[in-house]
Amino acid sequence: MQIERLHRDFGAEISGISLIDAVSSADAFTKVREAFEEYSLLVWRDQPVSDDIQATFSRGFGPLELVKVGSVGHGTFYSRMNNIGTDGSIVPSDDKAMIVARANQLWHTDSSFKRIPALASVLSARVIPTQGGETEFTSTRAAWERLDTSEQSRLRDAIAIHSYATSRNKIDQNMMSPAEHAALPPMRRRLTWRNPTNGRCSLYLASHAGAIEGMSAQEGAALIERLIERATDPAHIYTHSWRPGDVIMWDNRATMHRGRPWGGDQPRSIVRTTISASRQDGLDDVLPELWPQRAAA
Numbered sequence: 001m002q003i004e005r006l007h008r009d010f011g012a013e014i015s016g017i018s019l020i021d022a023v024s025s026a027d028a029f030t031k032v033r034e035a036f037e038e039y040s041l042l043v044w045r046d047q048p049v050s051d052d053i054q055a056t057f058s059r060g061f062g063p064l065e066l067v068k069v070g071s072v073g074h075g076t077f078y079s080r081m082n083n084i085g086t087d088g089s090i091v092p093s094d095d096k097a098m099i100v101a102r103a104n105q106l107w108h109t110d111s112s113f114k115r116i117p118a119l120a121s122v123l124s125a126r127v128i129p130t131q132g133g134e135t136e137f138t139s140t141r142a143a144w145e146r147l148d149t150s151e152q153s154r155l156r157d158a159i160a161i162h163s164y165a166t167s168r169n170k171i172d173q174n175m176m177s178p179a180e181h182a183a184l185p186p187m188r189r190r191l192t193w194r195n196p197t198n199g200r201c202s203l204y205l206a207s208h209a210g211a212i213e214g215m216s217a218q219e220g221a222a223l224i225e226r227l228i229e230r231a232t233d234p235a236h237i238y239t240h241s242w243r244p245g246d247v248i249m250w251d252n253r254a255t256m257h258r259g260r261p262w263g264g265d266q267p268r269s270i271v272r273t274t275i276s277a278s279r280q281d282g283l284d285d286v287l288p289e290l291w292p293q294r295a296a297a
Contacts, residue, residue: 001031003039007238010139010255011041019047019057019247029060036061036120037197040251041137043240047247049124051078051271054247058122058273062281065111065118065274070180072097082127082269093264096175103171104259106207107138107228109252110274113164113187113208117286118252119277125246127269132262137238141202141254143231144192155203158191159213159288160224166210188213193253193286202254203227204286231256242270253282 001017012035021028036042047053055077058064067073072080083098085091091098111118123135144152163186168175176184191212193204205228212220239260240248250257262268277283284290 001028001035003035005039006041006043007139009142009236010039011043011137011238012039013043013045015045019044019049019053023053023056023060033061036249036251037195040139040141040254041238042249044247045243046245047124049245049247054122054124054271054273058120058275062119062275062278065114065276068114068180069183070177071100077273079272079274080269081272082267083264084127084267084269090265090267098264099172099175101259103168103175105261106167106170107232107256107258108167108206108208109140109204109256110272111252111276112189112204112206113162113166113184115187116276116283117189118274119281120249120251120275121272122247122249122275123270123272125242125244125270127267128242128244129262129266129268131266132260133242133268134260135240135242135248135257136260137240137250137255137257138232138236139202139254140205140231140256141195141200142236143227144201144203146230155191156201160189160191160204160209160220161211161213162187162189162206162208163210164208167207170207188288190286190288194282195253196280196282196285200254203231204253205231205256228256253277253286
C-alpha cells in the first residue's frame with residue numbers, strides 16, 4: 001500500500017490497495033484500518049464503486065447506520081445526495097434536495113445529533129459537476145492539539161448539546177418535518193473525543209452543536225463558533241476536488257467537513273454510507289451518560 005499525505009495535519013491518498021482488496025484480504029484491511037486511525041481521512045481514486053462494494057467495505061469498520069427519516073434513502077444504508085429528479089432532469093433550486101445541500105455547506109461532523117454518533121463516513125462520487133461541488137475537511141485532532149494547556153483543561157469535560165434542528169434552522173426553520181423533530185431530539189456530547197487506538201484527543205464539533213451545559217445560551221453558542229472558526233482557518237483545510245470513481249472515508253471523531261456549491265445546471269450524485277461508533281471506538285468517552293460505566297470498568 002502506498003500513502004501520499006494530503007495535508008500536513010491529516011489526510012492521505014491510498015493506492016496499491018483498493019476497496020475490493022480491503023474487503024477480500026484481512027491483511028489489506030488491517031493496513032487500511034491503521035491508516036484510518038493515523039490520518040483520519042483516506043482518499044481513493046478510480047474505484048469501480050457500487051452500492052454493494054461500498055456497503056461491504058464500510059461494514060468492515062462496524063455496523064452501518066440506517067438513513068434517517070426525511071432523507072433520500074430512508075430506511076436503507078445509502079444516503080443519496082443528488083439534484084437529479086426521478087425523470088432524470090435537474091431539480092429546481094427550491095427543491096428540498098438543494099436546501100439540504102445548502103445545509104451541508106455548514107461545517108459539521110456526521111450524525112453527532114443521533115443517539116449513537118458515527119465513527120466514520122464513506123462517500124463515493126457517481127456523477128460529478130465539471131465545476132464546483134468540492135468537499136472541504138479539517139482536522140479537529142490538530143485543532144485540539146493547537147490549544148494551549150489551559151484551554152484544554154477548561155474544555156476537556158465540557159458538554160455540548162447537539163441537535164439536527166440547530167443546523168437546519170440556520171438554513172430554513174421549516175426544513176424539518178414533525179416526524180424528523182420527533183425522531184431526532186437533542187443529544188448531550190462531550191466536547192472532546194479520545195481515540196483509544198492512539199490515545200489522541202480531538203475536539204468534537206459541528207454546526208449541530210448549539211449550546212454548552214453550564215453556560216448561557218449566548219456564551220455557549222459563541223464558544224462553539226469561536227472553536228469552529230479556529231479549526232477551519234484556511235491554512236488548516238484540505239479541499240477535495242471530485243472525480244467520478246473517487247471514494248473518501250473520514251473519521252467523524254476527528255474531522256469536520258462541508259460541501260461547496262456548484263452550478264445549478266449541472267447534475268451531481270454522491271452516495272454515503274455511515275458507520276456507527278461502538279465502545280471500542282471510544283464511544284464511552286463522548287457520551288456523558290456512559291461515564292459511570294467507564295469509571296467502573
